[in-house]
Amino acid sequence: MSVDKKTLKRYWLKYSQSGITIIGLVIVAGFIFLALFGKHIAPYPDHIGSFVDFANASKPPSLRHVFGTDLMGRDILSRIIGAFRSTLLMGVIVLCVSAPVGFIVGVVAGYNKGSLIDTILMRITDIFLAIPPLVLALAIASVLEPNMTNSMLAITVMWWPWYARLSYGVASSLRAENFIIYSQLVGASAPHIIFREILPVCLSSILTKMTLDMGYVIIMGATLSYAGLGEQAPKPALGSMISQGVKYMPAQWWFTVFPALTIILIILGFNLFGDGISGMLGTDEK
Amino acid sequence: MDDNILRIDNLKKYFPLKGGLVVKAVDGVSLRLAAGETLGLVGESGSGKSTIAYVLIGMYEATDGRIIYKGEDISRGGLRRTLKQKSEMQIVFQDPGSSLNPKRTIRQSLAVPLAVHSKNTPGKDLDKKIEGLLDEVELPLDFAGKYPSALGGGERQLVSVARALAANPSLIILDEPTSALDVSIQAKVISKLIDLQHEKSLSYLFITHDLSLMRNVADRVAILYLGRLCEQAPAPEFFQNPLHPYTQMLLSSIPVVTPEEESMKPARIRSSGEIPSPVNVPPGCAFHLRCRNKMPICETERPLMKTVTEGHEVCCHLDFER
Amino acid sequence: MTRDGENGMNDPLLELSDMSVSFDVYGRKYHVLDGISLTVRKGERIGLVGESGCGKTSTLKAILRVLPRNAVINGGTVSFSGKDVYKMSGRELDNMRRLGAGMIFQDPSSALNPVFTIESQFLTALRYSLPPNTPKHELYEKAARALESVMLPDSGRIMKSYPYQLSGGMKQRVCIAMTIAAGRELMLADEPGTSLDVTIQDQILRLINQLVLDGNIAVIMVSHSLGVIRESTGYVNIMYAGTVVESGNTEEVFKNPAHPYTVALMACVPKLTGEDLSKGIPGRVPDYSRPPSGCRFSSRCKFAKEICLGTKPPRIEIAPNHFVSCYFAGEVI
Numbered sequence: 001m002s003v004d005k006k007t008l009k010r011y012w013l014k015y016s017q018s019g020i021t022i023i024g025l026v027i028v029a030g031f032i033f034l035a036l037f038g039k040h041i042a043p044y045p046d047h048i049g050s051f052v053d054f055a056n057a058s059k060p061p062s063l064r065h066v067f068g069t070d071l072m073g074r075d076i077l078s079r080i081i082g083a084f085r086s087t088l089l090m091g092v093i094v095l096c097v098s099a100p101v102g103f104i105v106g107v108v109a110g111y112n113k114g115s116l117i118d119t120i121l122m123r124i125t126d127i128f129l130a131i132p133p134l135v136l137a138l139a140i141a142s143v144l145e146p147n148m149t150n151s152m153l154a155i156t157v158m159w160w161p162w163y164a165r166l167s168y169g170v171a172s173s174l175r176a177e178n179f180i181i182y183s184q185l186v187g188a189s190a191p192h193i194i195f196r197e198i199l200p201v202c203l204s205s206i207l208t209k210m211t212l213d214m215g216y217v218i219i220m221g222a223t224l225s226y227a228g229l230g231e232q233a234p235k236p237a238l239g240s241m242i243s244q245g246v247k248y249m250p251a252q253w254w255f256t257v258f259p260a261l262t263i264i265l266i267i268l269g270f271n272l273f274g275d276g277i278s279g280m281l282g283t284d285e286k
Numbered sequence: 287m288d289d290n291i292l293r294i295d296n297l298k299k300y301f302p303l304k305g306g307l308v309v310k311a312v313d314g315v316s317l318r319l320a321a322g323e324t325l326g327l328v329g330e331s332g333s334g335k336s337t338i339a340y341v342l343i344g345m346y347e348a349t350d351g352r353i354i355y356k357g358e359d360i361s362r363g364g365l366r367r368t369l370k371q372k373s374e375m376q377i378v379f380q381d382p383g384s385s386l387n388p389k390r391t392i393r394q395s396l397a398v399p400l401a402v403h404s405k406n407t408p409g410k411d412l413d414k415k416i417e418g419l420l421d422e423v424e425l426p427l428d429f430a431g432k433y434p435s436a437l438g439g440g441e442r443q444l445v446s447v448a449r450a451l452a453a454n455p456s457l458i459i460l461d462e463p464t465s466a467l468d469v470s471i472q473a474k475v476i477s478k479l480i481d482l483q484h485e486k487s488l489s490y491l492f493i494t495h496d497l498s499l500m501r502n503v504a505d506r507v508a509i510l511y512l513g514r515l516c517e518q519a520p521a522p523e524f525f526q527n528p529l530h531p532y533t534q535m536l537l538s539s540i541p542v543v544t545p546e547e548e549s550m551k552p553a554r555i556r557s558s559g560e561i562p563s564p565v566n567v568p569p570g571c572a573f574h575l576r577c578r579n580k581m582p583i584c585e586t587e588r589p590l591m592k593t594v595t596e597g598h599e600v601c602c603h604l605d606f607e608r
Numbered sequence: 609m610t611r612d613g614e615n616g617m618n619d620p621l622l623e624l625s626d627m628s629v630s631f632d633v634y635g636r637k638y639h640v641l642d643g644i645s646l647t648v649r650k651g652e653r654i655g656l657v658g659e660s661g662c663g664k665t666s667t668l669k670a671i672l673r674v675l676p677r678n679a680v681i682n683g684g685t686v687s688f689s690g691k692d693v694y695k696m697s698g699r700e701l702d703n704m705r706r707l708g709a710g711m712i713f714q715d716p717s718s719a720l721n722p723v724f725t726i727e728s729q730f731l732t733a734l735r736y737s738l739p740p741n742t743p744k745h746e747l748y749e750k751a752a753r754a755l756e757s758v759m760l761p762d763s764g765r766i767m768k769s770y771p772y773q774l775s776g777g778m779k780q781r782v783c784i785a786m787t788i789a790a791g792r793e794l795m796l797a798d799e800p801g802t803s804l805d806v807t808i809q810d811q812i813l814r815l816i817n818q819l820v821l822d823g824n825i826a827v828i829m830v831s832h833s834l835g836v837i838r839e840s841t842g843y844v845n846i847m848y849a850g851t852v853v854e855s856g857n858t859e860e861v862f863k864n865p866a867h868p869y870t871v872a873l874m875a876c877v878p879k880l881t882g883e884d885l886s887k888g889i890p891g892r893v894p895d896y897s898r899p900p901s902g903c904r905f906s907s908r909c910k911f912a913k914e915i916c917l918g919t920k921p922p923r924i925e926i927a928p929n930h931f932v933s934c935y936f937a938g939e940v941i
Contacts, residue, residue, distance in 0.1 A: 178381060181345065182385065182449070184365060187403075188402055200387070201387065201388065201389050
């Protein structure tokens with residue numbers, strides 16, 4: 001499949017239909033760039049780890065430290081940038097595991113709609129959906145040792161059912177489409193139908209949901225780390241930075257406000273980006 | 287010797303509903319189809335014409351009756367047919383938008399029946415076969431790399447025809463293959479279908495609501511109403527001498543474009559009433575509520591199929607002695 | 609079918625002159641209507657016929673000024689009862705839509721809201737069209753009378769029904785009744801029988817014919833089917849790729865089609881007499897974003913000469929009231 005210039009231009013026009021999605025693209029691109037190369041770009045790279053400089057502790061924002069410094073005298077801007085990598089990793093890994101798992105469960109159930117397999121798989125999915133997501137994640141993360149891997153595991157466990165629901169809906173409606181019926185009639189195997197016929201059709205809605213979900217996964221990760229269940233000190237995490245700073249509100253407001261604004265900005269960015277992607281992959285009108 | 291490749295005997299397909307109601311979608315239909323022949327199966331919505339197609343290809347299991355294909359009874363088992371049986375009977379669906387996977391190229395779509403029915407085809411041969419198929423329906427070879435959205439409705443239907451041919455069938459069920467198309471495109475697809483039939487001596491079961499098309503396409507025409515056959519005759523006889531009151535109403539309702547056609551319509555028959563729900567089929571003759579020749583017997587007794595002249599059968603209580 | 613000429617002397621109800629419309633899609637301009645002219649007088653039945661994408665529905669939308677947002681009017685005027693539709697104030701436009709021109713659609717099921725009874729939808733629609741203080745029983749009577757005039761005599765039962773309780777044909781009758789109940793003068797019928805069975809379509813077409821005969825309503829009938837147009841209009845416009853290629857009294861046009869497209873299209877219609885079916889019209893509809901500067905049919909026309917490619921052919925009256933936009937009209941056939 002070759003992508004020529006014209007196709008790319010079409011995609012761009014469709015992505016940028018509402019204009020504001022371009023802001024989303026800029027935020028997301030900036031975020032990913034900083035996550036990858038932040039260690040080299042941050043003004044004080046060594047502040048990202050266990051660095052102590054009590055002489056400069058709790059300084060308000062200034063030209064030297066744009067976002068101020070924390071209790072240990074570390075530059076908050078550098079620590080925010082330093083937290084990006086684990087934040088991005090959290091989103092990518094959680095979605096890359098939960099989307100395929102959810103897809104398989106949903107498609108197998110949807111394709112066999114009305115059978116015992118459908119009932120079993122979708123009831124399990126429903127049970128997961130019925131438990132409030134944060135409670136479930138907190139429970140899992142607190143039973144296990146509090147670290148990054150386990151918090152990702154916890155979020156993944158509560159995330160796949162959404163993809164199962166989505167794929168289930170698409171698969172069960174596709175069952176009535178003639179091209180699926182034809183594949184059955186001609187004697188194609190179930191794996192062929194699931195991966196070659198249904199997956200390509202689902203793909204655009206799954207990808208759209210993944211970009212939109214990125215922001216939510218990040219906020220969920222931040223919530224867990226706020227509760228002390230994510231990345232452990234001295235490594236920086238946006239959630240734990242907020243939770244530690246909150247005690248010093250309002251006097252040392254910069255401890256809290258800048259990480260919080262960063263989270264808001266990232267989530268806004270992924271939301272706008274997701275809107276653009278959904279417009280781009282959406283049905284072609286003309 | 288039986289030269290019919292397909293025989294349907296007293297086929298019934300009922301769909302049970304909640305509350306003990308039953309939709310009698312097909313209620314005792316008998317048909318036969320000779321090799322190389324086109325049978326036009328015509329009916330309005332709710333007549334059960336598509337249900338017959340779906341039972342034939344095995345999507346639904348028949349409630350009762352028999353389907354004999356080349357001497358083998360295939361009325362049981364639904365999709366559990368042998369690959370050979372599956373390849374022998376192919377279908378082209380009505381909606382060109384849904385019959386091809388929108389996210390797969392034409393090549394990928396055409397490769398499915400080839401891969402299933404001739405396993406272990408090397409890539410080069412596969413490409414050749416796909417080109418051959420496109421050639422057969424006179425589509426440009428570069429269509430292979432395109433997606434269905436880049437094709438017009440008629441071109442997609444021709445791809446569906448090519449896909450059906452890929453399995454090397456003897457019988458193709460055409461389920462309203464052109465009713466979603468414009469007439470100029472329809473004419474193209476129809477003429478291609480007729481050519482292919484002659485080249486490969488295919489049999490067609492042509493299902494449609496468009497009776498006017500049948501004059502050009504079908505060797506024989508059968509009319510369905512509420513899951514039952516009303517009339518069946520060779521096409522020329524059918525159009526010159528329509529006998530069943532429903533056939534006459536149907537013919538007189540067709541909007542035509544020339545005065546010559548106008549004169550072929552049974553005079554002064556106005557369509558009235560609507561087709562009742564198949565849940566609630568009237569007793570006796572299913573058509574008696576709309577029939578202008580209704581007799582007392584029609585309300586109580588279901589008419590039997592009777593032969594009027596050679597090959598011309600009518601299911602009506604009226605007396606058609608010539 | 610000459611009755612349509614009888615009222616021909618009065619002023620035109622609707623007049624489109626040289627209407628051109630384009631759509632902007634992702635920065636490209638698609639010229640979907642190119643110089644459409646139509647005149648509708650009281651009591652006339654005007655047909656618009658052509659294949660999908662030829663601009664039939666866009667023409668109706670242009671008349672009601674309900675074109676999508678990305679549409680640009682490149683020229684021409686639409687006037688209703690002598691007033692320019694595109695210069696009307698908001699209130700005048702509302703009045704035209706409520707009292708002047710109404711539309712019925714191909715799919716009657718989607719035209720009615722499934723969760724309200726016919727009564728509530730009908731009375732709401734009427735309330736907008738009639739003076740604001742009209743008492744409810746008067747609205748109800750008007751609705752009941754309209755239902756009777758579309759051959760739905762059991763109006764009480766119909767009014768109490770929800771759309772799903774009615775058949776497709778009945779729903780279409782209800783839609784027609786809602787259009788005529790307020791005394792509209794013009795009905796725009798967009799493929800009114802296409803989604804219905806042929807015996808029901810026949811009934812709907814006869815009903816519309818009867819309504820035109822009885823009252824002072826005029827109809828623009830849009831269809832892809834030449835047969836439908838022949839049996840339900842008195843004057844026909846054959847459309848191809850956003851242009852009217854041929855127009856005239858229906859009987860005359862069907863008897864002596866003169867534009868190569870009309871002739872080719874007629875040959876594609878399957879006939880009861882079993883005449884040989886044509887093998888279709890070769891080629892494709894031109895790209896609307898780069899339409900040919902000459903005749904839009906030229907690329908598919910077997911009679912096309914150099915002149916056809918260069919400049920748009922003029923509209924020639926080849927017989928009384930029979931117009932053809934072709935350089936070789938009457939010669940080639």
